[in-house]
Amino acid sequence: MQKNMKLNGKIWLITNNNNLINDIDTDMIFHNRYLAITDINQMGQYAFDNLNGWKDFAKESEKGDIIIAGKNFGSGSSRQQAVDCFISLGIQAILAESFGAIYKRNAINSGLPILQIKKINLQKFNQREKIVINLVDGSTNSEYLEIEPFSKVQLDIYQSGNLFSYGK
Amino acid sequence: MGKTIVEKIIQSHSDEKVKAGKIVWMKLDIRTARDFGGPNVVKNLEKYYPDERLPDVENILFTFDCVVPAKTIPYANNQQICREFAKKQGIRVFDVDAGIGTHILMEKGFARPGRILVGTDSHFNILGAVGAFGQGMGDQDIAFTFCTGKTWFEVPETIKINLKGRFTFPTTGKDLVLFVLRKLGSKGALGKCIEYYGECLQDLSFAEYITLCSMMTEMGGIVAFPYPNENVTNWLIKRTGENPEFIFADRDAKYCNEIEIDVTDLQPQIACPPKPDNVKEVSRLKCLKVNSVFVGSCTNGRFEDMLQVSEILKGNKVAQGVMLRIVPATKEVYGQMLKEGLIQVLYDAGAIISNPGCGGCASGQIGMTGKREVQISTANRNFLGKQGDGDTYLASPVTAAFAALKGKL
Numbered sequence: 001m002q003k004n005m006k007l008n009g010k011i012w013l014i015t016n017n018n019n020l021i022n023d024i025d026t027d028m029i030f031h032n033r034y035l036a037i038t039d040i041n042q043m044g045q046y047a048f049d050n051l052n053g054w055k056d057f058a059k060e061s062e063k064g065d066i067i068i069a070g071k072n073f074g075s076g077s078s079r080q081q082a083v084d085c086f087i088s089l090g091i092q093a094i095l096a097e098s099f100g101a102i103y104k105r106n107a108i109n110s111g112l113p114i115l116q117i118k119k120i121n122l123q124k125f126n127q128r129e130k131i132v133i134n135l136v137d138g139s140t141n142s143e144y145l146e147i148e149p150f151s152k153v154q155l156d157i158y159q160s161g162n163l164f165s166y167g168k
Numbered sequence: 169m170g171k172t173i174v175e176k177i178i179q180s181h182s183d184e185k186v187k188a189g190k191i192v193w194m195k196l197d198i199r200t201a202r203d204f205g206g207p208n209v210v211k212n213l214e215k216y217y218p219d220e221r222l223p224d225v226e227n228i229l230f231t232f233d234c235v236v237p238a239k240t241i242p243y244a245n246n247q248q249i250c251r252e253f254a255k256k257q258g259i260r261v262f263d264v265d266a267g268i269g270t271h272i273l274m275e276k277g278f279a280r281p282g283r284i285l286v287g288t289d290s291h292f293n294i295l296g297a298v299g300a301f302g303q304g305m306g307d308q309d310i311a312f313t314f315c316t317g318k319t320w321f322e323v324p325e326t327i328k329i330n331l332k333g334r335f336t337f338p339t340t341g342k343d344l345v346l347f348v349l350r351k352l353g354s355k356g357a358l359g360k361c362i363e364y365y366g367e368c369l370q371d372l373s374f375a376e377y378i379t380l381c382s383m384m385t386e387m388g389g390i391v392a393f394p395y396p397n398e399n400v401t402n403w404l405i406k407r408t409g410e411n412p413e414f415i416f417a418d419r420d421a422k423y424c425n426e427i428e429i430d431v432t433d434l435q436p437q438i439a440c441p442p443k444p445d446n447v448k449e450v451s452r453l454k455c456l457k458v459n460s461v462f463v464g465s466c467t468n469g470r471f472e473d474m475l476q477v478s479e480i481l482k483g484n485k486v487a488q489g490v491m492l493r494i495v496p497a498t499k500e501v502y503g504q505m506l507k508e509g510l511i512q513v514l515y516d517a518g519a520i521i522s523n524p525g526c527g528g529c530a531s532g533q534i535g536m537t538g539k540r541e542v543q544i545s546t547a548n549r550n551f552l553g554k555q556g557d558g559d560t561y562l563a564s565p566v567t568a569a570f571a572a573l574k575g576k577l
Contacts, residue, residue, distance in 0.1 A: 023354050027554045035234075083306070
């Protein structure tokens with residue numbers, strides 16, 4: 001299957017007092033009280049439900065949305081559910097100023113595009129505005145947003161679908 | 169150009185030329201999954217590799233430590249999924265009685281210097297205490313490693329930390345790591361390794377090496393390697409029956425940063441809610457009233473930790489209205505506590521003592537905190553809601569024991 005290298009979607013700026021939130025850990029993304037859940041279809045409803053100010057995210061998000069967050073997104077535990085809950089909601093990509101190391105791997109292995117933000121001028125963006133990003137060269141439709149393109153392994157896994165089809 | 173410890177370990181497991189920043193394939197010595205993550209590892213394997221006989225099963229393990237024994241039906245079902253799969257494949261299971269998986273890997277001699285071990289536990293980097301490269305991973309990663317025995321990895325850069333000076337009781341290894349976290353912050357080692365050097369390492373017990381390595385995760389780091397001391401060597405000889413062959417960095421190894429941290433006469437430290445790097449001196453929080461105390465977790469659940477607590481509590485009672493919860497890391501620790509009379513001391517002091525496991529961290533095997541409850545915990549995370557609705561402060565077993573005794577800091 002030929003994968004789309006150019007994504008466009010409506011953004012969610014995950015902010016608090018007009019700043020991107022840093023250190024959103026996996027318990028804020030997918031709290032440990034739901035860890036017995038193994039069915040991906042059940043996971044989406046709990047995304048961000050332990051993140052102050054964002055408890056209704058699952059209800060408000062739409063398929064194809066793009067998340068924009070601060071530094072160290074997905075720090076904490078190794079739970080895959082913290083990635084799968086966004087896949088479950090149909091989130092198209094996650095952009096953040098940096099990612100927790102395990103979270104980054106989990107997303108890459110699942111084929112969920114996550115990209116590091118090089119530069120963003122937050123004031124120039126409106127919540128739910130549409131953006132276009134290019135996974136291969138890191139270009140965007142806005143001069144106020146620069147992102148790192150996919151690494152080679154990330155691109156290869158993304159094109160294959162996930163780690164399993166890539167590694168076979 | 170010389171190599172850091174992590175570069176050397178990865179190099180010995182890879183056919184490619186290893187250098188920080190490069191993505192390489194590496195072979196893995198031991199692959200494990202626990203009751204969190206484990207059921208999805210099984211699910212992935214059954215979906216992507218149906219009817220496949222896993223190779224090399226003697227180097228694959230299940231370790232149940234999060235919700236032990238299962239307290240709800242979904243957890244019980246998940247553990248049963250792992251047990252049935254393990255039986256079918258001939259995989260060894262350390263079941264709900266065994267304790268924390270990473271600690272078992274060290275006790276049973278699976279973790280040795282220079283080995284690479286992975287599991288569905290973000291504190292797998294604890295294994296840096298014995299000079300092994302431990303790495304926590306998600307269930308897709310682990311499923312893939314079960315089947316292939318390898319994974320891709322971006323070779324991390326390393327920060328060299330020189331610890332200057334020495335400290336003494338009541339300051340311990342936990343205060344040391346909290347202090348480093350205070351200096352570096354939650355992103356201070358993001359995606360990087362740390363090598364620790366300095367004479368204060370000579371004074372640390374093996375349990376304190378575990379503590380020092382475990383909170384690498386809270387700095388965003390991959391794995392920490394403290395320069396091994398005699399206690400580490402003795403532990404390894406006893407557990408593996410051989411003299412350890414530690415991996416040392418080359419003299420001209422390339423570090424991304426070199427930091428000196430002065431720990432001369434370091435005072436006890438405490439991480440205030442809601443973040444592990446929100447660290448202050450304990451003395452600055454004097455008179456904070458405490459409702460409950462948790463001693464345990466992969467960070468501070470060893471016998472030495474329990475001994476410090478019971479020496480402080482011996483012949484005393486915990487303050488009225490304070491709940492003290494004790495969770496040994498493993499069955500071995502529990503057994504030693506029983507044999508050496510610690511269980512009696514702690515029982516007499518009024519503690520609740522549970523079976524071994526992750527205890528307060530993972531979905532609250534030994535209970536969660538309620539709103540406005542103030543908890544002193546020896547664990548490694550105090551994020552909002554992580555251990556309940558209350559306020560969790562992270563501190564050493566010594567600080568925790570005094571808090572239990574006095575009902576305040």
